[in-house]
Amino acid sequence: MMRKTLKKAVVKAAILLPGLFFCVPVLFLLSGSVMSRYELRESLLPLMSDMERLITWKFFPSYPTFSHYAKILFQTPQFFTVFWNSMKLVVCILLGQLLIAVPAAWAFAVYPFRFRKLLFTSYIVLMLMPFQVTMLSSYLVLDGLELMNTHKAIILPAVFSTYPVFLVYRGFCNLPKGLMEAARIDGAGEWMIFVKLGLPLASGGILSAMVLGFLEYWSLIEQPLAFLEEQSLWPLSLYLPEISLEQAGYSFVAAVLTLIPAVFVFLSGREYLEQGIVASGLKE
Amino acid sequence: MQKKERQKLSKKHRFIWQSKTGTQKCVQTGRCFRQSSCIRQSRSAWIFFLLPSVAGVLIFVLLPFLDVIRRSFLTAVTEEWTGFHNYELIFANQAFRLAVRNTIRFTLVCLPLLIGIGLFVSVQLSRLKNVQFIKSCFLFPMAMPAATVVLIWKMIFSRQGFLNGGLAGLGLLSEGAFPDYMGTRASFWVLVFSYIWKNLGYTIVLWLAGIFAVSEGLTEAARVDGATQRQCFWYVIFPNLRGTLYTITVLSFLNSFKVFREAYLVAGSYPHESMYLLQHLFNNWFVNLELDKMAASAVCIGLVLFAVILLLQKLWDSDEKG
Helix, strand or coil: CHHHHHHHHHHHHHHHHHHHHHHHHHHHHHHHHCCCHHHHHHHHHHHHHCCCCCCCCCCCCCCCCCHHHHHHHHHCHHHHHHHHHHHHHHHHHHHHHHHHHHHHHHHHHHCCCCCHHHHHHHHHHHHCCCHHHHHHHHHHHHHHCCCCCCCHHHHHHHHCCCHHHHHHHHHHCCCCHHHHHHHHHCCCCHHHHHHHHHHHHHHHHHHHHHHHHHHHHHCCCHHHHHHCCCHHHCCHHHHHHHCCHHHHHHHHHHHHHHHHHHHHHHHHCHHHHHHHHHHHCCCC | CCHHHHHHHHHHHHHHHHHHHCCCECCCCCCEHHHCHHHHHHHHHHHHHHHHHHHHHHHHHHHHHHHHHHHCCECCCCCCECCCHHHHHHHHCHHHHHHHHHHHHHHHHHHHHHHHHHHHHHHHHHCCCCCHHHHHHHHHHHHCCHHHHHHHHHHHHCCCCHHHHHHHHCCCCCCCCCCCCCCCCCHHHHHHHHHHHHHHHHHHHHHHHHHHHCCHHHHHHHHHCCCCHHHHHHHHHHHHHHHHHHHHHHHHHHHHHHHHHHHHHHHCCCCCHHHCCHHHHHHHHHHCCCHHHHHHHHHHHHHHHHHHHHHHHHHHHHHHHC
């Protein structure tokens, strides 16, 4: 018995280690963001000047300072523009998805209409198509509607993504059919049934879709890269890599500030994130 | 009978009609209830729920895709009919072939690796208790936007980076012979690492869900019959995981297209040729407005993906029946 518990502990440690190793990049970011200018320069100099010496790193900086934070928060209005660009994109996309995808999922889950199966299958296929396939078609529409180089060019196609429909659909499927019939007999309208019976049931699925969506759209790269030319419209994910190595401190702080909302969503929605992953794995 | 009264009656007697007789008619009045207004309303309500979504999908995805198919047979500027010329063009195009080759190679290396590692870790985890924290650790990279790790990847994988430092510390590399992982063939493996780092978490979550869905009674019975832990896994649990395998394959395959983010952020529009991916090519075509080539390859890729998805689904379906 002793040996068995010991073995289990060893296995656990052996898996935990790589897991922690996966999270190490955060430590780099955090320590880099409070490192003084001088120290950063000292450790990253080989990278900048292509010297033979290896770079060094201290996870606990000798002279920790918050000067980079102060600089970015009080003296760099540019950063806020970009930050709010990102926020605007994500919030608009998620709200739009709520308005469009949730009712659609309800229709698929509850009403037996003609071509339902065919339509749903095509939704799944669309959900699985990568950006390469849809890039040109999106461009054609956006160009036709003269939306290129505006935030709408990113928001509108994303709002009609079929992925959240699929995720939320799972939640609605748990609605007992008898309950709906009973509500109808009691005189509830279809909209009423949707709001009072459907939404509470699907709240888990909706939250999953929101969490997964946030993480996805917060790090959006392909779409803004193709559809936004003007730098002042760029989201964080495009802006960050533009910061040069000479401003490493600034770069680290910007990365930490980018990370905060994502980590916040991740930690508070971890349960729904997992549910969402599992739900996206279920077949119809 | 007055309309109001009729409705009242119909509501009252629906239960009788449904539960006892099972016919379409009300016991008392003999009226057909499917005509009642509330049911008729419910039958058409789906249109209002579905319409915005379908309209959006039509406008933003499906109709323009038809246009893309049309354009793939036309020249880019003059829009003259050229038949399959664009297709011949892209298949003769060096960059396209390189990108396709890299993408296929990447998929063939990454998928088995990711699925295998994921399965191994999940099986170990499924035997332990309190694994929530470990799972979260593996999931965490999902929350790290690609843009935030660019600098760190540079610090790790460049010539003066930590990877070389670590290898030298172990005595595997001698000073002065440090490879640069970004600008050489090795950049492909940096990409593979990024992909696994990012995607291992959800693979583990999916595998674990699959493993826990196998009924405990089944495994217990096998254990009672004297199966070892290993036999129990290979003969009892594993055969039940085919559906999970299908899902993971499809999702990982599709996520493999997203590795462009890391590649682009680390190496820009023209990376080392070992990590030149389809998305790079598309972007470069896009900048040059070579829409005809884009159209032809979008159609090709779409078709291939469609076929792969259908094939995987068919394999899985036949497994379930058989």
